Amino acid sequence: MTNTIEKTDVELKTDVLSELKYEPSIKVTDIGVLVKDGTVTLNGYATTYNEKREAVRAVKRVAGVKAIADDIEVKLPSSMHRTDGDIATAAANQIASCTIIPTKTITPTVREGWITLDGQVEWWYQKNAAGNVVHYLSGVKGVSNNISIKPKLTTMAVETAIQSAFKRSALFDASKIQVETSQNEVVLSGKVRNYSELEEAERAAWAAPGVFSVDNNLTLESFGFDT
Missing domain, CATH: 3.30.1340.30 (Histidine-containing Protein; Chain: A;)
Known part of the structure; x- marks a missing residue:
């Protein structure tokens, strides 16, 4: 006979906070956690987009989480502020230097620190790589990966x-x-x-x-x- 065990919201919040503390790239004191009916809401702020991203990934690892609302705001320290032009140049250079991404297939656009990637590639891992090489750049507040994949197989x-x-x-x-x-x-x-x-x-x-x-x-x- 199988008995179902459901975590209470209090138990789930405890596990989420423990997992966030376990992740060294996250400053957990700046992130708030709310849990209701298995849905976890993250709020507060992160100093980099990568920290925000890792916080969400940490919550996904916790058993019992049914849904996640990511309300974390990226607040960059003054030393990390860069113009959109600087970020766009850095993003283009990172994409160009990634050997698994075909040349001249992806165009980054930056607005208020948010990078949008457009273009077309053949494989998902190429699209994924493009997003990965720009998400940790200094000054980035978020990334929208709009790259399309051109199918070739049946x-x-x-x-x-x-x-x-x-x-x-x-x-x-x-x-x-x-x-x-x-x-x-x-x-x-x-x-x-x-x-x-x-x-x-x-x-x-x-x-x-x-x-x-x-x-x-x-x-x-x-x-x-x-x-």
Whole structure:
């Protein structure tokens, strides 16, 4: 018989705060945590966009989190303030120096410290790399990755590649995840144990060549133990 164990909001808040304290890149005293019905709201401020990003990623690792509202504001120290022109130049240079990103395929635009990436690449990992190389730049307050992916493989080939990747993964149970594809658009359904597994399944789906859309309908299963 399986008994379901649900964390109370107080227990979940305690776990979230502990995970934030465990992450060395986060100044937890500047971040507030509110929990209601399993939804975690983060507020307060971070001194860099990377710190804000890591705070959200830390919460995703906590079992029992059903949803996350990210209200953290990036407040840059005066020493880190840069003009949009300086940030745009730095972003363009970072993208150009990344060897896995095809040259002259991505254009960064900066407004009030927020970078928007536009362009087209063949693989998801190239799009992901472009976002990763600019998110930690000094002066950046946020990143919108609008890069599109140009499909080259058939729908069946995409589905086969994703299912094979799931079966190889040691991070989640592939038998609990269903994959459907249509014109290089992927729909994931089924159950995973936590946000980290949900995110990893989506990452594996995006990593398949030719995928340009992933609709992640995975849900979190209840936690329990056998008696």
